Amino acid sequence: MTRTGRHGIPPPDTRWGQIRRHLAEVKAPEFRFTQLLMAARDSGAETFDEIRSLPAPLRYELTERFGPLLQPLVPVVVERGDQVEKVLFETASGARIETVVAHYRGGWSSMCISSQAGCGLGCTFCATGAVGLVRQLTADEILAQVMHGHWRRSGVGRPESIALMGMGEALANPNLFDALKMLVAPEFGAFSPRRITVSTVGFAPNLARLLREQPQITPTLSVHSPFPEQRAAIIPLERRFPLAQNLELLDRHTIDVRRKAYLAYLLIDGVNDTDDHLEALTRLVRTRIRPELFHVNVIRYNEAAGADPAFRAPTAAATERFVDELRRRRIHATRRRQVGADIDAACGQLHARYLSGGAISGGTSGTPTRTALGAPTVAAARARTAEGGGLPGG
Numbered sequence: 084m085t086r087t088g089r090h091g092i093p094p095p096d097t098r099w100g101q102i103r104r105h106l107a108e109v110k111a112p113e114f115r116f117t118q119l120l121m122a123a124r125d126s127g128a129e130t131f132d133e134i135r136s137l138p139a140p141l142r143y144e145l146t147e148r149f150g151p152l153l154q155p156l157v158p159v160v161v162e163r164g165d166q167v168e169k170v171l172f173e174t175a176s177g178a179r180i181e182t183v184v185a186h187y188r189g190g191w192s193s194m195c196i197s198s199q200a201g202c203g204l205g206c207t208f209c210a211t212g213a214v215g216l217v218r219q220l221t222a223d224e225i226l227a228q229v230m231h232g233h234w235r236r237s238g239v240g241r242p243e244s245i246a247l248m249g250m251g252e253a254l255a256n257p258n259l260f261d262a263l264k265m266l267v268a269p270e271f272g273a274f275s276p277r278r279i280t281v282s283t284v285g286f287a288p289n290l291a292r293l294l295r296e297q298p299q300i301t302p303t304l305s306v307h308s309p310f311p312e313q314r315a316a317i318i319p320l321e322r323r324f325p326l327a328q329n330l331e332l333l334d335r336h337t338i339d340v341r342r343k344a345y346l347a348y349l350l351i352d353g354v355n356d357t358d359d360h361l362e363a364l365t366r367l368v369r370t371r372i373r374p375e376l377f378h379v380n381v382i383r384y385n386e387a388a389g390a391d392p393a394f395r396a397p398t399a400a401a402t403e404r405f406v407d408e409l410r411r412r413r414i415h416a417t418r419r420r421q422v423g424a425d426i427d428a429a430c431g432q433l434h435a436r437y438l439s440g441g442a443i444s445g446g447t448s449g450t451p452t453r454t455a456l457g458a459p460t461v462a463a464a465r466a467r468t469a470e471g472g473g474l475p476g477g
């Protein structure tokens with residue numbers, strides 16, 4: 084016996100899809116799945132057994148079939164800075180990924196989530212690229228970073244927006260599309276697609292699919308250099324899917340959907356911050372079909388463990404100047420501020436430090452705190468999960 088949800092939610096191949104099917108097979112009433120989802124979303128429960136709205140035999144049944152954990156991730160390290168909390172999660176297979184929540188003035192918070200463990204695209208400025216691809220995350224693992232009970236338990240709660248800008252190239256992972264369906268589904272993440280940003284270095288075939296399937300989601304294309312040769316040296320994917328091909332897709336999108344498209348420009352001292360770069364970047368935006376719908380976010384490079392050691396961060400003043408010069412040329416541009424620079428909020432850095440055996444300890448007042456969660460807890464949860472079986476990617 085199978086049950087299909089509204090609009091194919093949850094997607095049948097996901098763990099949530101399996102759970103829904105399993106409930107049907109054991110003849111649990113349909114509302115039990117809704118209870119389970121509400122608990123996953125709103126209660127802070129981390130195990131099936133904690134969901135007391137479900138009868139005990141059903142909790143036992145789910146634990147036996149899927150393992151004890153409600154979500155297929157365990158938080159192993161938590162770092163807290165001034166406006167930011169960063170969590171290193173571990174999957175059932177032992178892969179580690181990171182998720183960052185940044186709090187902005189006015190009470191707005193944004194969660195930056197990962198799409199892959201590591202990344203195989205080898206951008207030379209990126210700590211995650213230096214790790215290499217460990218594996219694709221499943222749709223459930225992408226979703227679990229947002230829905231994990233850890234956030235409610237630690238008082239962080241639900242973010243206002245989601246950015247797929249953590250570890251990995253989101254569009255190189257086909258599981259992203261099922262994850263997005265669940266993130267926007269009212270019964271799961273319930274996020275407005277307009278509050279979700281997908282960042283890409285230019286994986287053109289899946290950028291086209293994203294714009295077709297989720298036209299309200301905000302795309303951000305990493306430029307980092309307007310010169311193809313230099314861009315290919317920084318972002319090797321340029322050789323497979325050139326920037327020009329990706330910009331054409333965004334051109335079409337701005338015409339069809341009339342929504343903004345974002346270009347990211349990582350400013351690296353002495354590498355891509357010259358007047359020639361300014362002029363070429365300006366030309367690149369001005370020659371779009373709807374240039375007024377393109378916005379350039381300039382990001383100050385943050386020296387990352389594992390990235391090219393020759394790369395240096397520009398000064399804050401140089402970054403401001405670059406943005407001012409773009410604006411003077413009538414390009415919509417802002418400097419994207421990175422809260423949490425005190426805990427290396429750039430992608431992949433917590434992971435890189437963890438792998439290299441960097442110190443993990445408590446902090447003192449005024450400094451970021453970094454806490455390794457109890458190994459026995461993690462090990463026990465994983466052991467129980469392994470016993471229970473059924474976790475994807477395990």
Ligand code: SF4
Pocket residue numbers: 201202203204205206209210211212213249250251252284430
């Ligand atoms: S910048 Fe993105 S695509 Fe490039 S190596 Fe890093 S994670 Fe991968």
